[in-house]
Amino acid sequence: MKYIQSLLVIFALFIGSIATAQTDKVVEDFKPSSVNQQGKEFPQVNSEGRVRVRIEAPQAKKVQLDIGAVKYDLTKDENGVWTGESAPQDEGFHYYQLNIDGASVPDPGTRYFYGAGRWGSGIEIPAHDRDFYALKKVPHGLVSENLYYSDITESWRRCFVYTPPGYHGDLSKRYPVLYLQHGSFEDETGWSNQGHANLILDNLIADNKAVPMIIVMDNGYAFKPQEEETTGRPAMVFEEMMMQEIIPMIDARFRTLANRENRAIAGLSMGANQTMRIAMNNLDHFAYYGGFSGTANYPSSDEIDVETFLDGAFADGEKVDEQLKVLWLGLGTKEPEPFPESIGTFINMLKKQGIQYEYYESPETAHEWLTWRRSLYQYAQLLFK
Structure with missing residues (x-):
């Protein structure tokens, strides 16, 4: 009986981990932001309101997306291109920036907006009443x-x-x-x-x-x-x-x-x-x-x-x-x-x-x-x- 109960607990934990993984799974329907510079593919926004950014920085040691007072680590590929995304953001316009080895810089893919006391990047999360x-x-x-x-x-x-x-x-x-x-x-x-x-x-x-x-x-x-x-x-x-x-x-x-x-x-x-x-x-x-x-x-x-x-x-x-x-x-x-x-x-x-x-x-x-x-x-x- 104890063996069966242990199996049931392990099974429940396994199912729970699958559910969590499914909940955290990113929906891959990203599209370029409406405020991108002409011809720029990134940044992108998906139907969940997540923001995905990409930047080429082969010499960088660490790159982050800084949005909504939260920093998200980006991942570097073999070509020195960093990619990553945020958690879902509220609808509407948001200022953001990239942090490259401790230096905060605008994303070269977006148009620039004056806010937070500087010219920097902005992103539109499509609003239902836009x-x-x-x-x-x-x-x-x-x-x-x-x-x-x-x-x-x-x-x-x-x-x-x-x-x-x-x-x-x-x-x-x-x-x-x-x-x-x-x-x-x-x-x-x-x-x-x-x-x-x-x-x-x-x-x-x-x-x-x-x-x-x-x-x-x-x-x-x-x-x-x-x-x-x-x-x-x-x-x-x-x-x-x-x-x-x-x-x-x-x-x-x-x-x-x-x-x-x-x-x-x-x-x-x-x-x-x-x-x-x-x-x-x-x-x-x-x-x-x-x-x-x-x-x-x-x-x-x-x-x-x-x-x-x-x-x-x-x-x-x-x-x-x-x-x-x-x-x-x-x-x-x-x-x-x-x-x-x-x-x-x-x-x-x-x-x-x-x-x-x-x-x-x-x-x-x-x-x-x-x-x-x-x-x-x-x-x-x-x-x-």
């Missing part, structure tokens, strides 16, 4: 690069401006404006490159779901040089720049409807913080606010002191509710702390002050571009109506 930011056969707007000199920062800067389909047709028509900001360690290229803001609006406008609008995407990192000379650190002056330089420039260069009822602002993460300060300090200029994965920095607590938060900008709830036509907040369901806690605290303050708001949760996304693409898609449909 149709809303897909390149379709619809009328398309134009994203233009606009150079300007800032007297405040004493430097040349640029912003990217989306003008909707038809803008260059009827030259008598004027348009409302959305000022749209990126997050930490990103720049003015983020919303058009990683965020596909132009395609999202093209598709919404084609479906008559959004009002044709101009979108301005500037760099949120703006510093006053003389402050560093006197204090040892640069002073962030983006709010000052927005009100004194960027908005007047846009109203002068483009056919805008230059009043608060036709001016909106939004941002993601750091940009949500910046744009909230700009909006709440200048409600005579903005009637719409959107915060994607953020609101504004405040001391961690169970309750916001409305008398001191943003210098009492929310203290008169009735007035704020009257001035803001839309106060919109968005968050991914997989976002890490402190984002859910801080936004929850902020929402409790809005409720207490009797301020109406819109709240959206992006399913199964974290602090990442698919959350923010979905947020823009939802927010843009509420503007200027």
